Amino acid sequence: MREKTFVLAPDSFKESMTAKEVCLAMESGLRKIYPEAAYIHVPMADGGEGTVQSLVDASGGEIHYKKVVGPLGQPVTAKYGILGDGETAAIEMASASGIQLVDKADRNPLITTTYGTGELILECLEQGIHKIIIGIGGSATNDGGAGMAEALGARFIDEAGELLPRGGGSLGRLSSVDISSLDARLQQVQLIVACDVTNPLCGDHGASAVFGPQKGATPEMVQQLDANLAHYAAVVKQQLGKDVRDLPGAGAAGGLGAGLMIFTQATLQKGIEIVIEYTGLARKLADADFVFTGEGGIDFQTKFGKTPYGVARTAKANGKKVIALAGYIGEGIETLYAEGIDAIFGIVPGASSLEQLLAEGPANVERTCENIARLLKLSE
Numbered sequence: 001m002r003e004k005t006f007v008l009a010p011d012s013f014k015e016s017m018t019a020k021e022v023c024l025a026m027e028s029g030l031r032k033i034y035p036e037a038a039y040i041h042v043p044m045a046d047g048g049e050g051t052v053q054s055l056v057d058a059s060g061g062e063i064h065y066k067k068v069v070g071p072l073g074q075p076v077t078a079k080y081g082i083l084g085d086g087e088t089a090a091i092e093m094a095s096a097s098g099i100q101l102v103d104k105a106d107r108n109p110l111i112t113t114t115y116g117t118g119e120l121i122l123e124c125l126e127q128g129i130h131k132i133i134i135g136i137g138g139s140a141t142n143d144g145g146a147g148m149a150e151a152l153g154a155r156f157i158d159e160a161g162e163l164l165p166r167g168g169g170s171l172g173r174l175s176s177v178d179i180s181s182l183d184a185r186l187q188q189v190q191l192i193v194a195c196d197v198t199n200p201l202c203g204d205h206g207a208s209a210v211f212g213p214q215k216g217a218t219p220e221m222v223q224q225l226d227a228n229l230a231h232y233a234a235v236v237k238q239q240l241g242k243d244v245r246d247l248p249g250a251g252a253a254g255g256l257g258a259g260l261m262i263f264t265q266a267t268l269q270k271g272i273e274i275v276i277e278y279t280g281l282a283r284k285l286a287d288a289d290f291v292f293t294g295e296g297g298i299d300f301q302t303k304f305g306k307t308p309y310g311v312a313r314t315a316k317a318n319g320k321k322v323i324a325l326a327g328y329i330g331e332g333i334e335t336l337y338a339e340g341i342d343a344i345f346g347i348v349p350g351a352s353s354l355e356q357l358l359a360e361g362p363a364n365v366e367r368t369c370e371n372i373a374r375l376l377k378l379s380e
């Protein structure tokens with residue numbers, strides 16, 4: 001009998017383990033029962049937090065750091081990755097312009113800016129990168145991507161001929177957009193945007209109304225920001241000939257989705273699809289007997305583009321058996337069994353503090369995988 005092949009393709013377990021660390025813990029547990037098996041690690045993500053790390057780990061790339069302008073104008077150290085091919089970069093806008101960089105009391109989408117995200121893109125251009133994958137979840141901003149574009153050479157000017165202050169609160173005074181100094185290299189670089197929301201830029205389902213409150217916007221601020229983004233879209237349409245107001249995904253990250261479509265050669269794609277493609281998951285699971293996936297929590301929302309769902313769909317298309325692990329198992333998991341997941345296991349051994357569970361995550365994954373392996377062995 002040939003030795004088994006296990007493909008390990010989990011997401012990170014937030015605040016506990018990176019996806020790569022989950023892979024190591026899974027293998028450690030399985031290897032106790034299947035010491036001669038082949039183990040293929042494919043650290044995954046869904047376009048949100050951890051995507052840069054997963055793509056770098058899966059491709060043999062490298063993490064880089066860059067000091068940029070944070071969402072409130074303060075300096076922050078952001079990270080980006082250059083993948084193993086040396087020609088593709090991965091960015092998470094949250095690393096430069098994310099809500100986690102702003103204390104709750106200081107959150108104010110009238111003044112927060114995506115300028116630092118633009119600086120990360122510029123740094124990739126300076127590195128000679130030809131393709132940039134950018135995850136745009138977790139933003140603190142509502143500036144329509146104007147800050148990002150400013151960092152890349154665009155100028156946003158009021159009626160007096162002065163540059164607008166950064167932030168979504170000033171866009172209502174926009175008179176003209178000058179792209180004469182926009183970095184020409186943007187036309188030669190492919191930007192693939194990991195975007196799992198379909199919200200338009202403006203209106204009841206737009207960036208300001210849906211996402212503004214969690215970024216600190218009061219009801220009055222939401223109205224102002226929405227009107228400002230509508231004005232911004234109208235000026236862009238008139239002067240640049242690009243109509244982004246109602247495009248699906250334009251409202252992502254406070255309108256950064258729109259800004260990327262206006263000022264770069266960007267295309268929007270589901271995050272998990274991007275990661276599946278760039279990790280080569282389908283190719284790597286071709287010879288698998290079992291595929292293991294998982295993330296911190298699995299529930300009815302998992303089928304809306306989360307990592308275990310994406311892994312399971314890819315595995316099912318290749319006739320593979322899929323086992324998922326989670327720190328938390330919520331309502332509605334029965335819907336996942338029709339989507340390609342064959343079994344779901346919780347890793348938590350019993351009542352404990354959250355702090356302890358996060359610290360013991362690797363040991364809990366290892367023990368759970370050993371027990372699963374014992375069960376698999378019985379069925380041979």
